[in-house]
Amino acid sequence: xxxxxxxxxxxxxxxxxxxxxxxxxxxxxxxxxxxxxxxxxxxxxxxxxxxxxxxxxxxxxxxxxxxxxxxxxxxxxxxxxxxxxxxxxxxxxxxxxxxxxxxxxxxxxxxxxxxxxxxxxxxxxxxxxxxxxxxxxxxxxxxxxxxxxxxxxxxxxxxxxxxxxxxxxxxxxxxxxxxxxxxxxxxxxxxxxxxxxxxxxxxxxxxxxxxxxxxxxxxxxxxxxxxxxxxxxxxxxxxxxxxxxxxxxxxxxxxxxxxxxxxxxxxxxxxxxxxxxxxxxxxxxxxxxxxxxxxxxxxxxxxxxxxxxxxxxxxxxxxxxxxx
Numbered sequence: 001x002x003x004x005x006x007x008x009x010x011x012x013x014x015x016x017x018x019x020x021x022x023x024x025x026x027x028x029x030x031x032x033x034x035x036x037x038x039x040x041x042x043x044x045x046x047x048x049x050x051x052x053x054x055x056x057x058x059x060x061x062x063x064x065x066x067x068x069x070x071x072x073x074x075x076x077x078x079x080x081x082x083x084x085x086x087x088x089x090x091x092x093x094x095x096x097x098x099x100x101x102x103x104x105x106x107x108x109x110x111x112x113x114x115x116x117x118x119x120x121x122x123x124x125x126x127x128x129x130x131x132x133x134x135x136x137x138x139x140x141x142x143x144x145x146x147x148x149x150x151x152x153x154x155x156x157x158x159x160x161x162x163x164x165x166x167x168x169x170x171x172x173x174x175x176x177x178x179x180x181x182x183x184x185x186x187x188x189x190x191x192x193x194x195x196x197x198x199x200x201x202x203x204x205x206x207x208x209x210x211x212x213x214x215x216x217x218x219x220x221x222x223x224x225x226x227x228x229x230x231x232x233x234x235x236x237x238x239x240x241x242x243x244x245x246x247x248x249x250x251x252x253x254x255x256x257x258x259x260x261x262x263x264x265x266x267x268x269x270x271x272x273x274x275x276x277x278x279x280x281x282x283x284x285x286x287x288x289x290x291x292x293x294x295x296x297x298x299x300x301x302x303x304x305x306x307x308x309x310x311x312x313x314x315x316x317x318x319x320x321x322x323x324x
Contacts, residue, residue, distance in 0.1 A: 054133050055127055055134050058114070059116050061146070087126075090130050093123075099123060099134065103121075105118060106118060106146060116146075120136070151186050166199045167208070214255045215251075221255055246258075
């Protein structure tokens with residue numbers, strides 16, 4: 001109930017903020033009093049406070065919530081990597097005649113004239129690919145408010161996979177937020193947060209990156225992989241080598257194929273039918289051990305002389321029962 005009320009209040013707060021009319025430009029060097037200095041040439045204020053922002057002025061911020069989606073820093077020499085999903089979104093924006101849903105930014109306190117993305121990284125990259133500005137709401141938010149806004153937007157998305165949510169939760173905690181803030185941002189329970197943590201604790205990031213987001217795979221599959229790694233059924237290195245041999249482009253298929261290759265080791269069953277006689281049954285064999293010492297020595301000698309006949313008789317009885 002508390003989570004629902006918290007989520008509703010956050011939604012109302014963001015909706016109210018989005019509805020605020022833009023502050024008219026003053027005679028300073030700002031296009032809008034709510035924006036950082038130096039943005040006069042790069043911002044065009046539109047209806048409802050939505051503004052056109054040059055994508056080169058946008059910096060990454062906060063816990064990462066998607067695999068394979070990276071904003072290239074402004075002064076980086078690295079070429080931006082364009083994800084296939086970003087290319088599809090860019091094509092959709094182009095076909096629709098422009099970006100329909102704005103992103104949320106906040107003014108950067110560290111780099112004059114720049115912004116930090118709260119949510120909407122894919123839309124920013126798609127607009128960057130199309131060489132056009134991104135439509136954005138710009139709000140002054142502290143870190144806690146920004147995290148809540150990001151979490152609220154994520155909770156309404158149906159395409160954020162279970163594994164991406166687990167990584168997002170871990171990133172929130174790694175950046176110094178406490179567990180209650182992570183729970184609020186993700187709109188989840190304490191138990192769900194613990195489940196997400198078990199996945200990221202047992203599955204190394206590089207292995208998770210090789211598999212990918214697997215959007216159609218939920219908690220059972222990721223938990224099964226985490227359990228297999230924790231119990232030593234397979235090591236992370238062996239799992240990565242196996243993935244390298246799979247010619248599978250789909251991340252859900254990669255996870256499924258990896259799981260299907262695992263054979264959980266059945267714990268050997270142990271029976272003691274007589275003193276110092278142990279029979280162990282496993283997936284691959286039946287082994288019998290008899291201690292040849294003390295009071296058991298005479299029995300061991302007798303069994304050694306008669307074991308062949310005993311097994312032959314039992315085999316004949318097995319065949320007779322199978323024919324009935």
